[in-house]
Amino acid sequence: MVPGRFHPQPFRAVTPADYIDRHPNELLDRLRHLVGVSTVNPPGENYDRQTAWLTRELTDLGLRSRRYPLPKAIVQRALPPELQRYPRFNVLGKLPVRGAKRTLHFNAHYDVVPVSGAWKHGSPFSGAIERGWIYGRGTADMKGSIASLLMALRAVRATGARPSMNLEVSFTADEETDSALGTGWLVEHAPIRPDYAIVMEGGEGPTVCCGHNGTLWLEVRVHGRPAHGSLPHKGINALEKMAALIRAFAPYKQMLARRTWRTPEGRLHRPTVNLGGVFHCGEGAKINTVPAHASFTIDRRVIPIERHATAERELRAFIAAAAAKIPDCRVTVHKISENYSCFSEPTHPFFRAMAECVTGVRREETVFNVSTGFNDMHFFSHHLKIPTLGYGPGGVDYHGVDERAEVKELLASAKIYAQLMTTFRG
Numbered sequence: 530m531v532p533g534r535f536h537p538q539p540f541r542a543v544t545p546a547d548y549i550d551r552h553p554n555e556l557l558d559r560l561r562h563l564v565g566v567s568t569v570n571p572p573g574e575n576y577d578r579q580t581a582w583l584t585r586e587l588t589d590l591g592l593r594s595r596r597y598p599l600p601k602a603i604v605q606r607a608l609p610p611e612l613q614r615y616p617r618f619n620v621l622g623k624l625p626v627r628g629a630k631r632t633l634h635f636n637a638h639y640d641v642v643p644v645s646g647a648w649k650h651g652s653p654f655s656g657a658i659e660r661g662w663i664y665g666r667g668t669a670d671m672k673g674s675i676a677s678l679l680m681a682l683r684a685v686r687a688t689g690a691r692p693s694m695n696l697e698v699s700f701t702a703d704e705e706t707d708s709a710l711g712t713g714w715l716v717e718h719a720p721i722r723p724d725y726a727i728v729m730e731g732g733e734g735p736t737v738c739c740g741h742n743g744t745l746w747l748e749v750r751v752h753g754r755p756a757h758g759s760l761p762h763k764g765i766n767a768l769e770k771m772a773a774l775i776r777a778f779a780p781y782k783q784m785l786a787r788r789t790w791r792t793p794e795g796r797l798h799r800p801t802v803n804l805g806g807v808f809h810c811g812e813g814a815k816i817n818t819v820p821a822h823a824s825f826t827i828d829r830r831v832i833p834i835e836r837h838a839t840a841e842r843e844l845r846a847f848i849a850a851a852a853a854k855i856p857d858c859r860v861t862v863h864k865i866s867e868n869y870s871c872f873s874e875p876t877h878p879f880f881r882a883m884a885e886c887v888t889g890v891r892r893e894e895t896v897f898n899v900s901t902g903f904n905d906m907h908f909f910s911h912h913l914k915i916p917t918l919g920y921g922p923g924g925v926d927y928h929g930v931d932e933r934a935e936v937k938e939l940l941a942s943a944k945i946y947a948q949l950m951t952t953f954r955g
């Protein structure tokens with residue numbers, strides 16, 4: 530070094546992560562706005578207002594954005610009459626990048642579950658911040674993820690960083706009911722062509738979700754014969770038959786418990802069955818009448834190594850055989866709904882790239898997990914057959930009182946999203 534001469538410091542450009550650290554309020558203000566517009570589902574309130582705002586946000590960030598109202602005919606087919614006056618919308622934004630061959634899709638749902646109970650800050654839609662946490666319905670599930678993604682896009686744009694892939698962003702309806710008019714509609718009808726997808730929930734902290742269980746929801750109706758309550762031997766008591774049938778499930782449960790699968794994080798994962806989340810006695814039940822109807826639901830969780838069709842066939846056959854062994858036990862079985870399980874092997878380069886981003890930002894080892902609950906990942910993973918992961922800021926008390934997200938985690942997810950979209954080339 531020559532004394533008296535000017536030696537410039539090596540120039541270090543502001544990175545998206547620096548930008549995020551310096552502008553936390555840009556994220557928090559948006560999250561407070563998102564939470565303040567209550568998109569409670571059911572019934573599906575304020576979707577119009579929320580999606581108009583989201584579309585504008587994406588446009589301001591340089592994306593080609595469009596809002597898709599669901600056609601009336603589809604809404605009428607999918608929703609019960611009392612919900613049809615609440616319009617459904619999905620938002621799609623695209624950022625084509627010159628020379629990029631692959632496309633990365635970010636997805637979040639913007640609806641939230643209904644509220645109840647006494648909240649610490651009064652309104653469940655306050656967005657109040659206290660000791661590093663932001664409170665309100667949707668902060669954890671999953672408007673926090675939307676705010677983190679908007680922040681990531683803003684930081685990338687503001688710092689002149691270049692996305693390494695084409696980007697697609699979707700904000701979808703109705704995940705808290707069945708997603709049929711949300712992500713279910715999107716993967717079937719919207720002009721998307723993703724090679725990889727991130728559903729921004731399911732994994733949080735050092736944990737990245739690479740799959741989830743599926744569901745098979747059935748209702749079993751037991752048909753008896755009514756009689757006067759003073760002459761019970763003249764009827765067939767549907768409740769007693771149902772009780773016997775429920776008890777007969779023991780060997781089925783034992784069989785499921787033996788069906789183990791070791792997940793990437795080394796946990797033993799098993800299919801499960803939950804009986805009678807809902808059970809009914811049917812109409813016309815009276816204390817002095819032998820019950821002629823009884824019904825119960827079955828929530829069968831299907832693990833990724835099982836085939837859905839086989840699981841259903843096996844369960845239906847089991848019910849039929851069990852009922853046949855109970856005298857006068859006549860049953861019918863109805864399917865309520867199903868969601869497919871999904872799993873992507875985390876050895877894929879997409880997962881390696883995500884692990885690098887998560888570990889780079891958080892300074893801790895990344896873990897891949899398979900979730901027992903489900904989210905919208907299966908629409909991309911099972912339906913579109915593309916590598917799909919679940920990751921977002923998360924939070925605590927999902928669906929409960931005082932739902933909240935940690936500001937530190939919201940910022941960390943924004944950095945992880947920004948890093949992935951500027952480094953992973955596919």
Ligand SMILES: [Zn+2]
Nearest residue numbers: 670671704730
């Ligand atoms: Zn959610």
